[in-house]
Amino acid sequence: KAGVTQTPRYLIKTRGQQVTLSCSPISGHRSVSWYQQTPGQGLQFLFEYFSETQRNKGNFPGRFSGRQFSNSRSEMNVSTLELGDSALYLCASSSQVNSGNTIYFGEGSWLTVV
């Protein structure tokens, strides 16, 4: 069974540009969540989608947005990039949103903003 797939794996963008990252969840998983990982802050929750609806959102500015498609694939977008947006962006999927349901991570997308 294929795991969570994220594309692209690495990218470099210029400050002020925008970026779109893609995530394909494990087959059959309908919940997708996104996290930002930086050396100083660890993993920070961005948002979660289930059946194309955003269920939860973390404490990030509106420049960070996401969506989920009918096939459960998800994208996140960051507009007007800042140097501080450089991070590893991780997507995780889960079969449900019930209590104690495990989330499984992809390998992440490394974003460098210059």
Added chain:
Amino acid sequence: EDQVTQSPEALRLQEGESSSLNCSYTVSGLRGLFWYRQDPGKGPEFLFTLYSAGEEKEKERLKATLTKKESFLHITAPKPEDSATYLCAVQAGTGNQFYFGTGTSLTVIP
């Protein structure tokens, strides 16, 4: 405020030297505590889920335990391939929002 704290930040062990990693948490309505392993440049890999105080889970050289305020990841006779960052996370509130600690970086020296 919901919070997860891991200690120590870094740990160096000789091969075969057993030790424990700590994860303390202050959250309302804990629904699950999770341990992940993360290798450099990769996404976190799921290890264990614990749901209630007193619960224990084992996998090879790793054993996770849970109390009402903290969890321990015990590593018995570690090998160099156990070197990684170990992340603790708690699930609280609604949905699948997880709160992560900043991790313990483990290095096992041959």
